[in-house]
Amino acid sequence: MKNLIILTLILFTSCSLSAAVDVVVHPSNANAIDASDIKKIFTGKAKSFADGSKALPITQADGNPVTDEFNQNVLNKSSSQLKAYWSKLVFTGKGTPPEEAANDAEVINLVSKNPNLIGFVSQGSADGSVKVVQSF
Known part of the structure; x- marks a missing residue:
């Protein structure tokens, strides 16, 4: 019984440590952006927001917990699947992967200065320098 309680506590703790993700844009971006739009932008299938303005995704470095969480929960891909996906698009000349930032602070700084950027933190x-449009 004691082992069962300890196991339950460990599982509960590990589940609660999972990193949640906020998708952010410039505060002037008034577009309604849903999960489908985000997935299309970050996989290169959409190049603009609903109002026609350019949408430039910015991601964070591989291995970063927030990146892994975003890839898994939003894009439904592991990091290796995403790498293979972008390698194929780059090789065939059909796309280029998103620019990469080092961490949350860099994403916030870049997005706050460019109304075309969309990122996650x-x-x-x-x-207050960025606007959260979705949380996952």
């Missing part, structure tokens, strides 16, 4: 790290 760890939930709760966005400040």
Whole structure:
């Protein structure tokens, strides 16, 4: 019984440590952006927001917990699947992967200065210089 309680606590703790993700845009971006739009933008299938303005995705470095969470929960791909996907598009000349930022602070800084950028950060790290459009 004692082992069952310990196992339950470990499982509960590990589940609660999973990183949640906020997708952010420039505060002037008034577009309604849903999960499908985000997936299309970050996989290169959409190049603009609903109003026609350019949509430039910015991601974070591989191995970063927020990147893994975003890839898995939003794009429904592992990091290796996403690498293979982009390798194929680059090789065939049909796309280029998103630019990469080092961390949440860099994403926030870049997005706050460019109304065309869309990025993701760890939930709760966005400040008033960017607007959260979706949380996962």
